[in-house]
Amino acid sequence: MELKNAVAGSLLATCMFSLSTQAATELEVSSWKGAGAEVANFPLIIERFEEKYPDIKVKLNYMARNDMVTSIPARMQAGNPPDVVMVDAEFILHWGGNGQLMPLNDQAYVERVQPHLKRFLGLGDDIYYSMLQVSGMGVYVNDDLFRQAGVESYPNTIDELVGACKAFNDKGIQPLLMAANNGGWTPYVYFLAMALADSDTPNPTRIDDFVSGEKKFADDQAMKNAFEGFRAMINADCFDPMVSAGTDPWSVALTTFQSGRVAMLPQGMWNITPFSNDQLPENFSLHPFPVINGSKPVVMDYNGPGWAIPKDSGQVEAAKKWIDFWMTDENLKEYLTADTSITTLQGGTSGVPSLAAPYEDARTAGQVVTFPVGSIPADLGAEMPHDITSFMLDPDQDYNAILARWDKLVEKELN
Template identity: 40%
Template structure:
């Protein structure tokens, strides 16, 4: 009896020791909830199975709430171990010494393409391991295009004008070029392709939008599209880009919409909607693949489990694990040896990327100040209301916003 009690006690002590030795990682993200699962649960389950001594506790915090909730924790000695971050957060927290620098000799860093590598590197430091790049381009309703005799989505400005004319003549609404984001996206993409100065210099004050012929030409193009019956500017100024525009396209009421690939999943829920996702039409033959660096993982310098945190983050960099997220997000891997989660309907966007049409969205990689994003969207809404505005007046306001935020 005594021997049995002793044996039981030893087993209980061993179990208690094993339990206390388990590392629990506190991870926060604005993905992983019911609305945007992003494959988080699946990858975390795989990680825990491969690392039974590490448990992951994932807390969903929206992107907007991250700005409010996380900084007090970072500064108050109660930081998460791993946090989802984008480049604006990485810049602020990295400069403040709140994020671990992986170093540019990290294994995953060497697999990031040079263009994105330079964008995520801050003064020689690598604070964020990227998780996805997602496309922003043109959604096109294939059935509506076909009704107007159009066999493929337009990729050039001239083809877009011709398509708009044919659609309008057939009594079909050509394009949702709405206020805010869609009109700004279209203009920025065309401006980036034709820009005569380095993109980063436009955001740091070393160059000015008003002096850049490419961005002035992009505004001229916008006017030309309105004249070609692509859209009614007065009507579009009153359309909400994040609700009405999406529901109108999903319902099959408009032929084209500039938006992000993150909408592929929701649009696909309408079995009667036959659509494609391609590049933003531009002056070139390929169109612009406006790539958005979405988010990545950062590790707190205050974490007591930095090695376990690095193991967790590195796990996501492996192609077979990251592919789960990419498939859920219809996104591209940020690594040269990674894959794509885009479906066949995005083949035109894939082709534009392969043809050299990629332009990294400057706000997502910290090249332009965040305040300029809002100013550009507001400016394009105002432009819809009055296309007679002088280009230089709009571009000067963009320059002033940059000057006020550097």
């Protein structure tokens, strides 16, 4: 009798466990972060989520971002997408524009996002994703080389930069590296920082006015001044155009800065962690870009990835819980600390160390422009870095012709 009761109890427990397992919701999340070299505290955050929602089991489907370009649209077209997918501005433009994402306007997290970032969360009036982070670009400074050259403060303007370059050169120190190989990325970023900052508190949507045709590149004095700023930097030997043009920004430029062979390097915030881990250079800091149109330096925001829900998601309610869970400061700060980036939440906690305080102070003061990823026509986006690098190598050319060519590309796109 006792054996029968034990067997019956065991069978009942097995059945209850089976029913419990069947009742659990599996939430498939596709992401290019969370594994590999970008673990970014995902295991901790997923564990917390599953503790709060024990009826939801997260299935993290990690893949490279480039692989998502083909695999996710194929699944969307088949009507079997992941329940949640990581997106960025480019994916929002394509998938949101094609009606493949669910609008999230009514979700509570939207009111937690910093007001000036809300316009980047979707298309038109539709909100499609929860932006997790803001990264950005600025200028890394070797603090020891600044002291050696007697440069007591970071230059806020191009005029101040020209003076600092003389001090560096007099001491045999290379002031700046404008690494332009492999796409002309660094000159493009530096130029945009100068050109889009038309005042000490620039309009972060200024680039949209050029893309819409409301403003003309060829008529804009701030754009012209940016070219003049490049000329002034070259004439002051702030950087060697030929050396810079042959230097890869993602490899050689980084090791050049780490080895102490250059005082300043324009690069992304994401390099803080590897520089700190290597303890090279020994003393460094991250600063905003000197300006040509004003007196206060500017940082360049790079709006980061976030979560979206495909319109055919099979677990919409669980997906919304996932997004809302991430968009609370308690959880998001774990990700931001691991990924060394800035919070998108009002009053949220960023994951940026004190060495980037000059960068964050400028951003907080509104001295910020936005890198136009996903917001300019493809032809223009390809032409601008090429033209800016070309001007860097030949600063005597007429930049008005370059600006007029950009206007023609915009007209072509609009027509």
